[in-house]
Amino acid sequence: RISFYSDRSGKYEAWTINRDGSGLRQMTFANGVDVIYPFWSPDGARLAYNPRTESCSIIEVGKPWDEQTPRRVPAPPAARLDGFSAFSWSPDGRKLGGWINSPTENAGIILYTFETSNFERLTNFGSKPIWLHDNRRLLFNHAGKLFLVNSETKKVQEISLHSPHYLYEYGLTGDKRILYYTLATTEADIWLLNLE
Template identity: 30%
Template structure:
């Protein structure tokens, strides 16, 4: 059986085994199973007016910080404290909090909600600023995530990813659903529902579109789905299999894997479906393309050496330069994804009969296993490069999981009584 057939069947069977009960847009539940080596102690008070808003903003902020594995929430009590209240920073430091957050939530005359907050450094006894954010009632959860992102960046120096989104596939009854949710699995909604499998979702760089493979016409076809409008464009319906879409960093091109010539090869196509061109020229199987963040390279899986390994070639294709092998640890490596800074490669390696998530430093070539599970698949980096989302099994049940790139912090995202597959972590939202 060819590499493409093996990969395709493994993905398709996993999708077909999904069973989910409950509501059509069931929320993902998040369980944090590990924390970082050090945690920043912070107290986030209940925001003034929060109790009367559709979402409790302060509670969402605290939950975001906790699941990052990098913060410890110090009890701030039940009394609301606004950004304008006088704050005794020394007393919060004495309670063990190195930072303190206060804020307010107010409904405006136009029906919008205004969230204000201020972040304090209790050790230095100074304000670290804050924001004023407005949103409709339906946007309050995302506003809370933006508050958490501000705190994360100010205190840790890296951009947070709480305000990013996830995509994944579930099956309810006889229908497959492509769902989009917040990064915490909440606020889920259905982008596409189909009686046939949906696989390989991939976010556009601006976060407004998702490319995916749908079997709704009884064969795999690549579509691009505009999320704000729901409009879809068929990108590739070539003879044979159309699979594994991956966006170029500028959003103008997608790399896809097509079997139109017999064996699966990598092609590029414009984001409107025009301009199809072949990139690999071999007689073996080349699949699972992914672009480097600078757009110079395409990494892909190939069995040209006898067993599947990760290679890279110029983004213009092998006519512009020979492909180079990238992975040398293990004899079966697939599903490449490159970190946003271009320094690390995430991939799946068959180890001892199981499939594990690995991360490789691209400069040194050192590869490290990040998980202790054996059914890992579909890795996807968070936009800040500090976490990887993937599908796996826990206690024989399919779940999504996220792990920090140092392997210390882990999250399990699951649907009650069901299985989820095909995860993809969205980009920063502008």
């Protein structure tokens, strides 16, 4: 199944659909807040999502919404009133990769460990991290460029794409072998008009 967010219900909620386009299902019915960036646990049994201006929450896929008690990931101490925006689950299921959801603070890439409820900062810039299959490295976006960070060494390297284009969105296939992305370009023409 594919998870995504859409405002087809009147506000943004998490949805799932089969790859063939059948089985459309609204997964969240959050009161008064938009839901964005849903993503699967490695075993497919849980779905994490991000209510805007709040920390990430997790639900069980097999239960209807009225039987759910979403598990809220706490906000990191540095986040103050802003939440933790998670974007991907580690392949071993032990950690979430994300960033602090703040318009005033760029906290960089942060990991949350379920077992200890601890946060660890990997970088001081970037957002939207995606774990690679090795359970160690994460791709992330910053200022229209793609980067790779090693969660053990915290070493960062830029991944070269098609400059001077701007990386807009990106993702990995389910087996984490293929990177797909969209690039934004800005083009302009100068025209001269003769008024005679």
